[in-house]
Every structure is written in C-alpha cells, then in structure tokens.
Amino acid sequence: LAKTTQPISMDSYEGQEVNITCSHNNIATNDYITWYQQFPSQGPRFIIQGYKTKVTNEVASLFIPADRKSSTLSLPRVSLSDTAVYYCLVGDEGSGAGSYQLTFGKGTKLSVIP
Amino acid sequence: EPEVTQTPSHQVTQMGQEVILRCVPISNHLYFYWYRQILGQKVEFLVSFYNNEISEKSEIFDDQFSVERPDGSNFTLKIRSTKLEDSAMYFCASKTSSYEQYFGPGTRLTVT
Numbered sequence: 001l002a003k004t005t006q007p008i009s010m011d012s013y014e015g016q017e018v019n020i021t022c023s024h025n026n027i028a029t030n031d032y033i034t035w036y037q038q039f040p041s042q043g044p045r046f047i048i049q050g051y052k053t054k055v056t057n058e059v060a061s062l063f064i065p066a067d068r069k070s071s072t073l074s075l076p077r078v079s080l081s082d083t084a085v086y087y088c089l090v091g092d093e094g095s096g097a098g099s100y101q102l103t104f105g106k107g108t109k110l111s112v113i114p
Numbered sequence: 115e116p117e118v119t120q121t122p123s124h125q126v127t128q129m130g131q132e133v134i135l136r137c138v139p140i141s142n143h144l145y146f147y148w149y150r151q152i153l154g155q156k157v158e159f160l161v162s163f164y165n166n167e168i169s170e171k172s173e174i175f176d177d178q179f180s181v182e183r184p185d186g187s188n189f190t191l192k193i194r195s196t197k198l199e200d201s202a203m204y205f206c207a208s209k210t211s212s213y214e215q216y217f218g219p220g221t222r223l224t225v226t
Binding site: 032034038041042043044045046049087100101102103104105106107 | 147149157158170205213216217219
C-alpha cells in the first residue's frame with residue numbers, strides 16, 4: 001500500500017477555496033487516489049476519486065499531476081459545515097471489483113472559521 | 115438516498131460480556147465491512163465479507179470477533195468477551211462492485 005502524507009490540520013475562512021495536498025511518492029501503476037470526509041461522530045463519506053489529471057464533481061475537484069506522486073483536493077468556497085477530517089487514500093480498489101479494505105491515515109483536520 | 119443503518123447508536127457493556135452490533139447495508143450491495151475507530155485515532159479495518167464468507171480480516175479481528183449475515187438484510191459483528199480496549203466507534207460499510215464504500219453512522223461501544 002502506498003504511504004500517504006498530508007497536513008495534520010488546516011484553517012480557512014468561510015468563502016475561501018481550500019486546497020489539501022497529499023503526497024504519495026510510491027504510488028503504484030494500478031493505484032487510484034480517493035478522498036473521504038469524516039464529520040465528528042459520523043462514518044467517513046466518499047468525496048472523490050481519480051487516477052490522473054483532473055476530476056470534478058459537485059462537491060470537489062481533484063488535481064493529479066502527471067507523475068502522480070501527489071494529489072490536491074480542492075474545495076471551492078468552503079462553509080462552516082465543511083469543518084471535518086479529510087482523508088487521502090491510495091490503493092488499487094479503484095477498479096471496484098473485489099472487497100478491498102480502506103486504509104485510513106490520520107487525515108487533515110480542516111477548521112472553517114466564520 | 116439509500117443509506118447504511120446501524121443499531122444501537124450507543125452500547126454500554128461490562129468487561130467479559132458478549133455484544134452484537136447490527137448493521138443493515140444498502141439493499142443491492144454485495145460487499146460488507148466493519149471498521150472501528152478508537153477515540154482520537156484512525157479508522158481501522160476489521161473485516162470484509164462477500165458471498166457469505168469473510169474475504170479479508172485484519173490482525174485486530176481475532177477469535178473474539180465474528181461476523182454473520184443471518185438473513186438477506188442484516189450484517190452483524192459479535193464480540194464474544196469484551197475487553198476495555200474494545201471501546202470504540204464501530205462502523206459498518208457496504209458497496210456494490212464499484213469502488214465507493216458507504217459507511218453507517220456507527221455504534222459507540224463503551225466497555226466498563
């Protein structure tokens with residue numbers, strides 16, 4: 001499993017764009033990059049997944065450079081309700097087929113300030 | 115939107131007692147999981163279940179733990195003889211053949 005490194009915490013003001021970068025230097029060819037969000041006392045929730053370049057959905061964007069050794073989760077115009085822990089996961093579960101376990105790190109605790 | 119449900123939301127038990135945590139996965143999902151999160155720590159994988167059998171388990175999932183899918187809807191985690199260090203949030207998750215896992219709200223287990 002590729003090891004991931006992300007900041008322990010970040011603060012942002014409401015309305016700002018937040019970018020959380022994750023390093024994964026030993027990512028394998030078959031690995032996908034997936035981000036989950038966890039609010040206090042709740043289960044993690046899938047945000048976005050990508051393999052290369054850029055992926056965008058209604059919640060976030062994921063930027064992956066050509067070497068795939070890092071990725072950046074971008075949250076546009078955050079609100080107080082985006083205060084949560086954000087996890088970057090790297091593994092070959094992106095194909096979906098198979099009962100792949102998720103391996104969570106410590107994540108990045110994002111605090112949105114009014 | 116369909117969601118994973120878990121009961122109870124909070125379970126208090128004495129050391130050495132057996133507990134059963136219950137989950138109802140999303141109905142068309144094929145893969146089922148249990149994870150746990152000790153307060154202030156990482157979410158840790160316990161076990162995955164597919165086609166009525168365990169497909170993977172972690173070293174945490176020792177002989178004190180068992181899982182069952184007794185009918186077409188429920189998925190349970192049993193801890194035979196609880197220890198103080200079993201106190202944690204236990205999350206059930208499920209997925210189809212795609213990659214996204216859907217987590218339940220968790221059961222807070224407190225062992226006294």
